Amino acid sequence: MSERDAVWALQQYEAIRSVLPAAHMPKKSVHAENLGEIADLFDTFLLDAFGVLNVGDTAIAGAAQRAQMLKDMGKDVLVLTNGACFPAEQALKKFLSFGIPLEIADIVSSRAALAAAIPPLPDSGFWGVMSTQNSHVETLGIPWKRLENDMSIYDAASGFILLSTLEWTEAQQMLLQESLAKVARPILVGNPDIVAPRGRYLSLEPGYYGHKLGSELKIQAKFFGKPFTNIYDLAFSRLPNIDPSRVVMVGDTLHTDVLGGAAYGIKTALVTDHGLFSGYDYKKFIEQTQIVPDFIIPTI
Secondary structure, eight states: OOSSSHHHHHHHHHHTGGGSOOOOOOSSOEEOSSGGGTGGGOSEEEEOSBTTTEETTEEOTTHHHHHHHHHHTTOEEEEEEOOOSSOHHHHHHHHHHTTOOOOGGGEEEHHHHHHTTOOOOOTTOOEEEEOOTTSOGGGGOSOEEEOSSOHHHHHHOSEEEEOOOTTOOHHHHHHHHHHHHHSOOOEEESOOOSEEEOSSSEEEOHHHHHHHHHHHHOOOOEEOSTTSHHHHHHHHHHSTTOOGGGEEEEESOIIIIIHHHHHTTOEEEEEOSSSTTTTSOHHHHHHHHOOOOSEEESOO
């Protein structure tokens, strides 16, 4: 078993709990077999991707059929994802390949929330970006350079954007930390997740490194995505007439999906069988964190 498991992840999230939003929680959760049992209670379903629709590059059995059922009932189905590595168009292709019936407007990403709020830089300034070779950072419409192994790029950057850790190394993290120790600059984190389920292991995500910089250098990063309000604001802007009491956030994590939804004042449903808590006694985690979902379902 990897040293990075759900217990470890929970400890990491609890360590940064003070910078996460606060929320009112129900006293207890209602258990259901799947979203079909509670579909009549809601008009809009906000679905996390990892752990709800897919695990890594594999679709979860029945996810496409459930999404289609909800749409056939006239429900709004949006994917609320902290995946910031690629533009929404690429995410759409993946979901369509899984057979999940979505359109581009149905995908609300932390990357889009970040893109809507990137501040201007001084003339000739640029953003140093943690990304993959194929992250298509140019679609953000900003001056930028990819962070690799050249310290001069780090030192010359006017600020930093953390999008993806897929090609990030500890050596590059040290370069970033050393550069910020010299001169503090803005840090925008396009994916606030600490970890993500990748099948048999948990990957470290941009949120892990963003919080690490914050704790070690006392620099307050700006986070985009769940559990922060900016991604929910973006989702609600796409559905301007929705009743918040008829909206449910469905996800596999307590500190991002459940806490984020509850903090925004909407209902929440925790999926237990596929994502972060798969194979664990999730009841202990709920008791430990006091982050209580409105509903608990094994799968959607």
